[in-house]
Amino acid sequence: MKVPNDISKSVIGRLPRYYRFLGELLKNDVNRISSKDLAEKMGLTASQIRQDLNCFGGFGQQGYGYNVPELRAKLAEILGLDKPYTAVLIGAGNLGRAVAGHMTFEDKGFRLTGIFDVDPLYKGIKIKGLPILPDSQLDEFCRDNPPDMAVLCVPAEAAAAVVDQLVACGVKNFWNFSHYDIKRAYPNVNVENVHLNDSLMMLTYQIKNRRESDT
Amino acid sequence: MKVPNDISKSVIGRLPRYYRFLGELLKNDVNRISSKDLAEKMGLTASQIRQDLNCFGGFGQQGYGYNVPELRAKLAEILGLDKPYTAVLIGAGNLGRAVAGHMTFEDKGFRLTGIFDVDPLYKGIKIKGLPILPDSQLDEFCRDNPPDMAVLCVPAEAAAAVVDQLVACGVKNFWNFSHYDIKRAYPNVNVENVHLNDSLMMLTYQIKNRRESDT
Numbered sequence: 001m002k003v004p005n006d007i008s009k010s011v012i013g014r015l016p017r018y019y020r021f022l023g024e025l026l027k028n029d030v031n032r033i034s035s036k037d038l039a040e041k042m043g044l045t046a047s048q049i050r051q052d053l054n055c056f057g058g059f060g061q062q063g064y065g066y067n068v069p070e071l072r073a074k075l076a077e078i079l080g081l082d083k084p085y086t087a088v089l090i091g092a093g094n095l096g097r098a099v100a101g102h103m104t105f106e107d108k109g110f111r112l113t114g115i116f117d118v119d120p121l122y123k124g125i126k127i128k129g130l131p132i133l134p135d136s137q138l139d140e141f142c143r144d145n146p147p148d149m150a151v152l153c154v155p156a157e158a159a160a161a162v163v164d165q166l167v168a169c170g171v172k173n174f175w176n177f178s179h180y181d182i183k184r185a186y187p188n189v190n191v192e193n194v195h196l197n198d199s200l201m202m203l204t205y206q207i208k209n210r211r212e213s214d215t
Numbered sequence: 216m217k218v219p220n221d222i223s224k225s226v227i228g229r230l231p232r233y234y235r236f237l238g239e240l241l242k243n244d245v246n247r248i249s250s251k252d253l254a255e256k257m258g259l260t261a262s263q264i265r266q267d268l269n270c271f272g273g274f275g276q277q278g279y280g281y282n283v284p285e286l287r288a289k290l291a292e293i294l295g296l297d298k299p300y301t302a303v304l305i306g307a308g309n310l311g312r313a314v315a316g317h318m319t320f321e322d323k324g325f326r327l328t329g330i331f332d333v334d335p336l337y338k339g340i341k342i343k344g345l346p347i348l349p350d351s352q353l354d355e356f357c358r359d360n361p362p363d364m365a366v367l368c369v370p371a372e373a374a375a376a377v378v379d380q381l382v383a384c385g386v387k388n389f390w391n392f393s394h395y396d397i398k399r400a401y402p403n404v405n406v407e408n409v410h411l412n413d414s415l416m417m418l419t420y421q422i423k424n425r426r427e428s429d430t
Binding site for chain 1: 416
């Protein structure tokens with residue numbers, strides 16, 4: 001399926017949420033749902049759901065609603081989840097371990113193939129069966145096992161050098177927890193940044209408004 | 216400053232990013248910037264920036280641009296970052312430690328006051344100077360030191376019980392990493408959910424589209 005180029009970022013940004021909710025429905029053996037019921041569950045309006053999904057051709061049938069497994073499979077395809085990915089993890093600190101351990105890599109077709117850290121203290125330690133390797137082995141590893149993506153869990157000040165190294169090894173896709181602006185250095189790679197503090201600020205925004213409306 | 220009620224979620228969602236970029240500018244001693252230059256740095260259009268900020272009254276001056284420290288202080292106020300918050304962390308596993316360690320709690324006026332975990336293995340261990348306490352002490356702790364928010368880093372299946380407990384203790388604000396739907400159980404509390412997998416899917420979306428346009 002070819003995804004149109006002109007879809008807005010906000011619509012794309014809602015797709016993982018649709019995918020997640022449809023997964024929950026499936027888990028509860030719900031195989032069919034109206035846009036109204038889906039909207040209610042997700043805190044959206046039915047018309048927004050229809051509009052969003054129409055960007056990709058629309059998948060509902062008037063009077064029937066959505067076929068949950070079918071719609072979920074379509075969304076998986078659109079989101080690129082219909083093929084497997086390999087990933088290297090850079091940075092085996094708490095965040096790296098959390099990402100390696102808590103993310104359901106395998107479920108979604110992701111496979112962690114290598115874990116790297118500069119800290120010699122980690123020598124001999126394994127995470128999910130993989131030994132933590134020193135950064136000095138990164139080049140060779142990426143040459144022998146080109147990863148589809150790198151997960152960057154290093155401090156911002158360490159990120160520039162390792163990104164240079166990874167890009168030189170041919171890595172084009174980054175899941176970036178490092179607060180280093182990869183896109184500014186390499187505009188042509190794919191980057192998804194995770195800024196946890198942004199999310200925390202969305203909470204304080206809610207708290208602030210609630211407090212003020214309470215008084 | 217009273218924030219209007221009718222501001223769209225997408226505008227609000229962009230505020231932390233503005234705040235972050237303005238912080239970087241300040242770090243580099245940039246005290247004044249045009250909407251055009253700010254737009255270029257952020258990958259937005261100047262008119263979008265003006266529109267976004269106009270929702271809150273607008274802070275630029277024709278022909279001058281934005282005063283960076285002033286605008287950043289205003290955004291901090293809007294985002295509720297102009298007052299301190301206390302937080303308890305529930306779950307001292309890798310994710311909880313990452314959140315406790317990597318987040319700049321203190322910088323932003325956050326102070327971690329208590330860390331709790333059910334695992335007796337953690338007894339006697341400290342994180343950032345705080346002892347990890349057993350869940351059995353949570354009620355008493357929250358009564359004696361009512362936290363402004365709880366950071367939930369427990370598995371989804373453990374979350375329901377601890378959320379019940381926290382809400383009963385008067386906690387109204389949750390930064391939720393647990394994949395448990397707090398809002399469904401308690402519609403009136405403030406919740407900000409972190410779904411790391413959603414972000415990973417945004418990366419696979421990019422990879423998928425790039426691959427297809429390459430062929």
